[in-house]
Amino acid sequence: MSKPKIATTSMCGCFGCHMSILDIDERILDLIELVDFHKSPVDDIKEFTDRCAVGLIEGGVSNDENVHVLQSFRENCDMLIAVGGCAINGDIPSMRNKVPLRECLDEAYLHGPTVHNPDGLIPNDPEIPLLLDRVYPCNEVVKIDAFLPGCPPSADTIWTALVAVLNGEPLELPYELIKYD
Amino acid sequence: MSDTFTFTVDGVEVAAEPGQTILEAAQNAGIYIPRLCHRDGLEPAGACRVCTVMVDGRPQTACNFPASEGVVVDNETDQLLELRRDIIDMLFVEGNHWCMFCEKSGDCELQALAYRFGIAAPSFPFQFPADRQADLSHPDIWIDRDRCILCGRCVRASRDLDGKHVFDFVDRGPAKRIAVNAEARLRDTDADVTDEALEVCPVGALMKKGTGFDVPVGRRTYDWEPIGSEIEKRQTQE
Incomplete structure (x- = not known):
């Protein structure tokens, strides 16, 4: 019988949660016994070709590419887990939600104190994902089945959650593993 | 007796x-x-x-x-636990509570209650209010209204314990906010870094400057034991 598959992605995040996944240390050998990694930055598989049991989502939704990635995860994964503060509430990237998008871009590309941009252009190449008006938590875009808070969630949090989910047990985090920082 | x-x-x-x-x-x-x-x-x-x-x-x-x-x-009934959870959830989505860089994280009573109730994520949509102005004017103290939950502890402490009445609420409903007893700025009040009002803030809204992050992660008040366990221990010791 083939092993269940895990997919992971980092959207509007810093890859810190992926670092935390790797931070499970030698338990990653146990993890490999339990699952195969499918689409993930860990193995650089770009497209879904198989159904996945679990999708781990790092980062919030800040541009149109994030929306498409998140929707493809929802279509191809049985269970989606929002990993880390950004996926749950936008966290650091969502600080821009206090400022209108136009003002953010003006500050970054036109009026910031260290900006040198004589043409006065704001990047708008079609290849660049289009920014959304604000950063959205994942569960405002697709249904999310479970949340692992933390910035990042500790390796123990991720490990506890994965073991529970892969064994079909309820995901209940003990007190010391629920942290928002 | x-x-x-x-x-x-x-x-x-x-x-x-x-x-x-x-x-x-x-x-x-x-x-x-x-x-x-x-x-x-x-x-x-x-x-x-x-x-x-x-x-x-x-x-x-x-x-x-x-x-x-x-x-x-x-x-401790299911109904009351759910009600309390919902209040904490609503407080989180109503303000801008970015715990990951907050100096109060680990010692924050709002966060600690969320931990105690096992909240992994709030059940309501985040509001991201844009109108919460910080006041950094005072040399030793600052107000971060993103984090303020309008509990009024500083209002009462400043009035009743410090005898100063530095803080009070202005406006109503969603516009309600904490204000200072001066034309505009905290530095123009007689607020002082030794005021009780600073000690009582349950969140990171009223903070001392220059003291952030001085306790490492793992040694903060609520890192290992839920808020309220110090009270519950009294019962077990007897």
């Missing part, structure tokens, strides 16, 4: 004296009733509703409801 009487909290008999609130009497007996706007030593306000208990079947705020002989108080 001859006036001492008893009532029950979740079926446990609790002794109280006239004038005590339900929250005080329960706390003396080692029973923790969650609270946010209330703090020992301050006049109870009954503002946040987190301490709501059922008194003979009716919801009342334990922080300012007087204990009386023979009443039946329910504290």
